[in-house]
Amino acid sequence: MRKIFNETLLKIAEKDPRIHLVLADIGYGEIEGFARKFPERYYNCGVMEQHMTGVACGLAMEGNIAVTYSIANFPTLRCLEQIRNDVCYHNANVKIVNIGGGVSYGPLGVSHHSTEDIAILRALPNMVVVVPCDLQEAEAATYAVFDYEGPVFYRCGYKNEKDIHHRPFKFELGKAITVEDGDDCTLIFCGPIGFEAQKAVEAAREKGINCRLISMHTIKPIDKEAILKAAKETGKIITLEEHNLAGGLGSAVAEVLADEGCLDVKFRRMALPDVNVHEVGSQQWLREFYHIAAPDIEKTILEICGK
Amino acid sequence: MYENYKDLAKRIRKDCLHMVHVGQSGHIGSMLSAADMMAVLYGGGFVKVDPKNPKAPDRDRFILSKGHAGAVVYATLTELGFFPKEWMDTYYCDNGKLMGHISHYVPGVEYSTGSLGHGLNVCVGMALAAKEKGEKHKIYCMMSDGDCNEGSTWEAFLFAGQHHLENLIAIVDYNRIQALGFSKDICDLGDFATKVATFGWATKTVDGHDFMDLENTFKALPLEPGKPTFIVANTIKGKGVSFLENTVASHYWHLTEEQKLEAYRELGVEE
Numbered sequence: 001m002r003k004i005f006n007e008t009l010l011k012i013a014e015k016d017p018r019i020h021l022v023l024a025d026i027g028y029g030e031i032e033g034f035a036r037k038f039p040e041r042y043y044n045c046g047v048m049e050q051h052m053t054g055v056a057c058g059l060a061m062e063g064n065i066a067v068t069y070s071i072a073n074f075p076t077l078r079c080l081e082q083i084r085n086d087v088c089y090h091n092a093n094v095k096i097v098n099i100g101g102g103v104s105y106g107p108l109g110v111s112h113h114s115t116e117d118i119a120i121l122r123a124l125p126n127m128v129v130v131v132p133c134d135l136q137e138a139e140a141a142t143y144a145v146f147d148y149e150g151p152v153f154y155r156c157g158y159k160n161e162k163d164i165h166h167r168p169f170k171f172e173l174g175k176a177i178t179v180e181d182g183d184d185c186t187l188i189f190c191g192p193i194g195f196e197a198q199k200a201v202e203a204a205r206e207k208g209i210n211c212r213l214i215s216m217h218t219i220k221p222i223d224k225e226a227i228l229k230a231a232k233e234t235g236k237i238i239t240l241e242e243h244n245l246a247g248g249l250g251s252a253v254a255e256v257l258a259d260e261g262c263l264d265v266k267f268r269r270m271a272l273p274d275v276n277v278h279e280v281g282s283q284q285w286l287r288e289f290y291h292i293a294a295p296d297i298e299k300t301i302l303e304i305c306g307k
Numbered sequence: 308m309y310e311n312y313k314d315l316a317k318r319i320r321k322d323c324l325h326m327v328h329v330g331q332s333g334h335i336g337s338m339l340s341a342a343d344m345m346a347v348l349y350g351g352g353f354v355k356v357d358p359k360n361p362k363a364p365d366r367d368r369f370i371l372s373k374g375h376a377g378a379v380v381y382a383t384l385t386e387l388g389f390f391p392k393e394w395m396d397t398y399y400c401d402n403g404k405l406m407g408h409i410s411h412y413v414p415g416v417e418y419s420t421g422s423l424g425h426g427l428n429v430c431v432g433m434a435l436a437a438k439e440k441g442e443k444h445k446i447y448c449m450m451s452d453g454d455c456n457e458g459s460t461w462e463a464f465l466f467a468g469q470h471h472l473e474n475l476i477a478i479v480d481y482n483r484i485q486a487l488g489f490s491k492d493i494c495d496l497g498d499f500a501t502k503v504a505t506f507g508w509a510t511k512t513v514d515g516h517d518f519m520d521l522e523n524t525f526k527a528l529p530l531e532p533g534k535p536t537f538i539v540a541n542t543i544k545g546k547g548v549s550f551l552e553n554t555v556a557s558h559y560w561h562l563t564e565e566q567k568l569e570a571y572r573e574l575g576v577e578e
Contacts, residue, residue: 040439051428051462058432061418066432082459085422086429090411 001157001192002099004135006030008142009067013038016146018065024052026070030099049074053082053094060092065146069097072105072112076121076153087151088126095145096121097154101131101191102242103272104158106283110276114155118190119247121153122220128152128173129220131190131241131249134164137217140171148173158283161192164215174218176226182210185236185266185305187297188227190216190249193242196287200297209305219252227256236266236304240297242287245271266304270297312518315386316346320547321576322382322395328567330399332407336557337376337451340482340542343516344449345383353525354447358388361415367444368433370418372426372460373451373480377409380416389415424457426450427477431463434475434535445528448477453485456494467535468507475535476528477508480515482544486558500539508537515540548573 010033013019021034023044035042045052049070056066068075075098076083087094098114105112122129130145130152132138138156145152169177179194180201189197194215201211212234214226230237237257239250250269257265270292279289287293323338348354348369355367371380378398385392390404390413397403405413408421420426430448437444454460467475481499483490490496500510509531513520521540530536544558545551548570551560562570571578 043435045462045466048459048462048466050424050459051431051466054425054428054459054463055432055435055466058429058434059436060432061429062433062436064436081422082425082428085419086425089419 001132001135001138001161002030002159004138005097005142005156006033008139010034010037012143012146013041016065018063019146020056020059020064020066022052022056022059022066022068024049024070024074026074031069049078050082053079054086056094057082057086057090057092060094061090065093065095067095067097069099071099072114073117074098076114076117080120084124088124091126091150093149095152095154097156099156100158101155102193103277103283103286106286107280110278113277115242115244115272115277116247117153117155118219118241118243118249119251122252126151127220128218129155130173130218131155132217133189133191133194133215134161136163136165137171137215141217144171144173155191157192162195164194164198174221174223176223177215177217178212179215180211180213182212183234184210185238185301186212186214186230186234187238187240187301188214188216188230188249188253189240190219191242193240193287193292196292196294197240197297199294200301203294203298204301207302207307209301209307211301216249219249222252222256224256224260227253228260228262231257231262231265238268238270238300238304240270240292242292243271245269245274268300268304270300309518312343312346312350315350316343317574317576318386319345319379319382320574321571322385323378324562324567324570326378326381326395326398326405328562328564329396330407331561332399333559333561334375335560335562336484336545336551336554337373337480337482338379339546339548339551340515340544341376341379341449341480342546343518344478344480344521344540345379347518347521347525348447349383349387351522351525355444356387356415358415361389365442365444367447368417368430369447369449370420370426370430371409371449372420372423372454373449374408374420377407378405380409381405381413384413384415387415423451423454424459426454427460427463430475431467431472434467434472435470437474438472444474446475448475450477450479451485452479452481452483452490452496455479455496456485464503464506464508471533472535473529473533476538477535478538478540480542481539482542484544484553484555484558488555500537503537507534509534510537510539512539512541515542516546
């Protein structure tokens with residue numbers, strides 16, 4: 001996914017001279033195209049995430065669009081106050097991109113997991129939070145993010161993401177995409193873990209359960225309409241994310257349901273537990289270990305449907 | 308000219324005292340140490356801004372990184388006509404016009420700060436943007452001792468030298484006192500100008516209360532071609548009010564009515 005993001009960024013930057021890429025010495029093998037093509041709009045600050053974000057904000061205050069880019073928590077939590085006070089308070093046109101959302105960098109360990117970022121970033125005023133699930137969605141989201149004027153957190157995957165969308169879709173920030181139709185229950189996911197959801201939904205369908213599958217690629221602003229429609233039409237909602245249980249997609253969906261008085265909906269959140277993920281393993285192994293891979297998702301679908 | 312600076316600085320100090328008294332708020336020491344520099348920077352036309360066109364693209368950018376002293380900027384901007392003087396009566400008050408830490412919602416204020424270690428980084432971004440486009444305006448950053456404890460400030464020192472940002476001027480209001488004590492006892496900045504010079508900056512140490520020294524320095528910007536400028540302005544915290552001068556307490560002091568009037572008397576101003 002990082003490859004498609006960088007390729008798309010390059011295409012957009014060819015047409016839009018406002019776009020600057022500001023780095024903190026991360027991006028080997030991916031950012032060189034931009035650096036070669038637009039050296040005058042490319043800054044590697046060195047290993048300085050706070051400075052990277054401040055510089056990006058300063059560039060944006062002068063009418064540019066600045067992209068900060070790094071892996072895991074580095075472009076978000078390391079410089080959170082710069083994001084809050086500089087980028088968000090000044091509503092600066094800065095796009096914050098992290099590569100390796102969730103536990104993409106599984107065996108690298110806790111320092112390289114971004115498992116609280118959705119919760120934290122969505123709490124910031126003016127911030128849009130986008131979590132694309134596959135390459136098609138990532139490409140479409142990149143165009144949308146640069147069309148939008150203002151701060152955006154783009155939580156990118158890493159590599160080898162599987163295709164989830166198998167039919168054409170229109171991408172619009174804040175408008176969820178229905179990947180599979182179904183009326184028995186609804187599974188709302190964000191990010192590449194949606195592939196696990198899709199496998200589970202297919203397996204459940206073979207057992208006679210039609211589960212609606214929704215990609216909630218924009219966590220903020222969230223698509224209330226899609227959530228309420230799912231609640232009304234299916235009565236059962238499961239959320240799935242590669243993120244801490246606290247404050248992420250599941251919380252955002254629960255907020256909508258509670259605020260709108262949909263308290264009779266059967267509701268389950270599937271996410272990483274509130275722990276530091278210190279077990280050693282690949283992304284897929286960790287998903288299985290923490291019960292957010294296809295077999296456990298299928299079990300949850302069956303359980304919520306009373307099977 | 309120096310009389311003009313003196314008068315302007317006196318009015319700025321008086322307005323700061325008025326605001327912190329109205330708001331029963333702190334940071335007066337940090338405002339009074341910067342007042343003379345503000346008088347020269349704005350009164351001398353070194354920071355080129357136009358109250359009739361506050362967002363003119365060719366304006367100079369001025370960011371107060373020591374945002375807790377925001378009232379010293381408010382007092383200066385109202386003198387220039389950016390907003391009505393009556394707004395100062397609402398400083399720090401419910402439904403007031405002027406926030407304690409400097410806010411870009413106030414006309415003429417370029418940027419909001421308050422947490423230290425933010426201003427210089429943003430100034431660097433602005434300086435890069437101006438350099439890329441060949442624009443000639445300057446980017447000023449006024450900082451404090453405490454601001455220079457922050458690691459992010461040192462990131463900016465490193466980067467600005469590397470990128471030869473000669474349109475960037477950082478001025479440290481070096482009053483040598485921070486929130487809990489004297490900076491030499493907390494994190495001694497030592498020979499500050501020499502330290503920053505090793506990062507590739509042109510540096511100069513001046514008397515931050517000497518109008519002639521300040522004017523001559525600002526007239527000579529940039530100090531060296533191809534380098535950002537770093538000015539260490541030696542100042543006295545609480546300057547101009549004897550019971551506040553060079554005291555740690557002046558950082559959080561809340562003035563009583565009697566103390567405000569006593570300060571006015573010392574400054575030679577009337578209510």
